[in-house]
Amino acid sequence: MSAQASVTAKPSPAQRAMRFVLPVIVFAAGLLAWELVVRIKDIPPYVLPAPSVIVVTLIRDWAVLSQSLATTLLTTLEGFAAASIGGIALALLFNQSKWVEYSLFPYAIVLQVTPVIAIAPLLLIYLEQQTAVVVCAFIVAFFPVLSNTTLGLNSVDRNLAGLFQLYGASKPQTLRFLKLPAALPYILGGLRIAGGLSLIGAVVAEIAAGTAGAGSGLAYRIAESGYRLNIPRMFAALLLLSLAGIVIYGVLAVVSHLVLRRWHESALGKES
Amino acid sequence: MSAAQTSSAVEASLTALAVSLRGVTKTYDNGVMALGPLDLAVRKGEFISLLGPSGCGKSTALRLIAGLSAPSSGIVRVARHEGPAQPGHGIGFVFQEPTLMPWASVRENVRLPLKLGGVPKAEGRARADEALASVGLADFTDAYPRELSGGMKMRVSLARALVTDPDILLMDEPFAALDEITRFCLNNDLLALWRTLGKTVIFVTHSVFESVYLSQRVVVMTARPGRIQADLRIETVEPRGEEFRTSAAYSDYCRRVSAALAPSYSGQSTL
Numbered sequence: 001m002s003a004q005a006s007v008t009a010k011p012s013p014a015q016r017a018m019r020f021v022l023p024v025i026v027f028a029a030g031l032l033a034w035e036l037v038v039r040i041k042d043i044p045p046y047v048l049p050a051p052s053v054i055v056v057t058l059i060r061d062w063a064v065l066s067q068s069l070a071t072t073l074l075t076t077l078e079g080f081a082a083a084s085i086g087g088i089a090l091a092l093l094f095n096q097s098k099w100v101e102y103s104l105f106p107y108a109i110v111l112q113v114t115p116v117i118a119i120a121p122l123l124l125i126y127l128e129q130q131t132a133v134v135v136c137a138f139i140v141a142f143f144p145v146l147s148n149t150t151l152g153l154n155s156v157d158r159n160l161a162g163l164f165q166l167y168g169a170s171k172p173q174t175l176r177f178l179k180l181p182a183a184l185p186y187i188l189g190g191l192r193i194a195g196g197l198s199l200i201g202a203v204v205a206e207i208a209a210g211t212a213g214a215g216s217g218l219a220y221r222i223a224e225s226g227y228r229l230n231i232p233r234m235f236a237a238l239l240l241l242s243l244a245g246i247v248i249y250g251v252l253a254v255v256s257h258l259v260l261r262r263w264h265e266s267a268l269g270k271e272s
Numbered sequence: 273m274s275a276a277q278t279s280s281a282v283e284a285s286l287t288a289l290a291v292s293l294r295g296v297t298k299t300y301d302n303g304v305m306a307l308g309p310l311d312l313a314v315r316k317g318e319f320i321s322l323l324g325p326s327g328c329g330k331s332t333a334l335r336l337i338a339g340l341s342a343p344s345s346g347i348v349r350v351a352r353h354e355g356p357a358q359p360g361h362g363i364g365f366v367f368q369e370p371t372l373m374p375w376a377s378v379r380e381n382v383r384l385p386l387k388l389g390g391v392p393k394a395e396g397r398a399r400a401d402e403a404l405a406s407v408g409l410a411d412f413t414d415a416y417p418r419e420l421s422g423g424m425k426m427r428v429s430l431a432r433a434l435v436t437d438p439d440i441l442l443m444d445e446p447f448a449a450l451d452e453i454t455r456f457c458l459n460n461d462l463l464a465l466w467r468t469l470g471k472t473v474i475f476v477t478h479s480v481f482e483s484v485y486l487s488q489r490v491v492v493m494t495a496r497p498g499r500i501q502a503d504l505r506i507e508t509v510e511p512r513g514e515e516f517r518t519s520a521a522y523s524d525y526c527r528r529v530s531a532a533l534a535p536s537y538s539g540q541s542t543l
Contacts, residue, residue, distance in 0.1 A: 157371065159367045159368075159369060159371040160371055160373065162335075162340050162365075162367075163365065163367070163371060163384075164388065165340060166338055166339070166340060166363065166365055167384070167385045167388045167389065167436075168388065168389070169388045173388055177373075177384070177387070177388070178373070181373065181375045181376075182375075184375070262375075262416055263374045263375045263376075263416050263417075263418060264374070264375075
């Protein structure tokens with residue numbers, strides 16, 4: 001949740017440039033060391049492939065890997081959408097009725113604290129594989145949305161709530177004009193966590209389905225390549241998964257920034 | 273017409289009460305008695321200050337008048353608008369904090385009461401702009417609250433309270449958090465607005481000087497549970513301005529109000 005630091009303006013342009021340059025230098029140095037060690041020690045690719053081999057594999061197997069990437073991303077997106085809608089809807093329901101909240105909240109927690117990797121095999125028995133994978137992504141990702149939205153809806157300024165009461169606002173008006181806008185920064189924070197988690201959920205379910213499943217996602221490729229000792233392809237698939245995670249986070253961070261930039265403290269630069 | 277004429281004309285008629293409280297008490301759920309019993313009558317068009325130590329229930333009294341909470345006993349009567357029902361029941365409320373929606377522009381903040389009351393958008397915007405102009409913020413309609421200074425935010429809050437054209441304006445220590453220069457400036461602007469608009473103003477403050485400078489009547493309250501300690505009339509040449517603030521009459525009134533307030537403070541120390 002401390003990711004907002006990256007948006008905060010820095011004192012000097014040189015320092016800002018270094019924030020981007022330094023990690024790149026570290027990354028390049030790491031890759032170089034990796035490449036050198038593999039070449040000097042003459043390590044075979046099925047033990048540890050050199051970065052160059054991984055890149056070559058990525059390009060050569062692009063047809064297979066890109067399709068797997070699309071499958072995993074689609075699953076993630078479906079899980080994320082379900083988690084967002086479900087989490088926000090449930091939070092709104094909780095906010096409208098304390099009784100519903102008391103009745104259901106413990107189960108939301110149970111669902112959250114039970115490791116998804118343990119639930120996945122069961123889901124795979126009862127549900128079609130594609131559905132099971134989406135459900136896994138949903139289970140992992142919906143709780144942060146639910147709890148953050150609940151927190152947001154409950155942290156409405158008391159005086160503003162009094163003002164709405166004074167002017168005779170109806171429940172839908174209060175929700176639309178007061179509670180939802182006030183909760184928006186919290187909701188967006190929850191969505192940012194949910195984005196990464198739904199990818200994890202999708203991958204976990206694919207791994208659980210393993211080669212027995214008919215899936216073709218990136219995690220399935222990793223498991224499959226593992227059995228075939230196709231280590232370079234495992235690394236290539238891992239690389240794509242990692243990139244997918246970064247892109248998902250980046251997109252959500254940008255959306256959050258664009259939505260909040262006019263008014264919320266988190267999106268403001270040093271000028272305020 | 274001068275304010276003195278208005279009040280004498282109003283005194284003649286008993287029906288001209290804007291707000292009346294009869295034996296009003298407020299006890300909180302935790303058993304703390306915050307207020308009362310309190311009897312208070314405010315005439316239409318009167319500017320009255322509720323003055324008292326912090327925690328004496330003056331804000332509670334204001335919330336009862338606004339209908340934001342219900343009295344534990346007693347009767348709160350507020351004169352309603354004649355004619356069609358207005359959003360806000362003819363009451364404007366200015367909180368201690370500006371209480372603006374940070375996600376909405378200044379214009380949208382001021383338009384809120386009208387929007388909640390179902391006033392069409394174009395008309396609401398025009399009236400919001402008008403209210404903002406009356407508090408000297410015509411150039412800031414599209415700004416966001418965070419871009420404004422503390423005094424300007426308070427002006428927006430005042431414009432929002434005025435936008436429904438209420439009969440009664442309730443103000444809960446509105447200028448307490450501002451620096452003295454801004455506060456003096458807003459005091460003068462508030463007096464000018466009150467003179468032109470002729471609203472009933474109930475102004476809660478803990479500043480003796482502010483209450484004497486602004487109001488026709490200063491009601492001094494005791495420490496918790498808040499009751500009326502003294503009811504003083506401040507009579508001077510209208511319109512008031514800086515020369516009143518530095519006059520001997522002003523300091524004399526301040527001395528009398530402070531003296532009336534003293535028992536509340538000594539009472540508080542025994543709590």
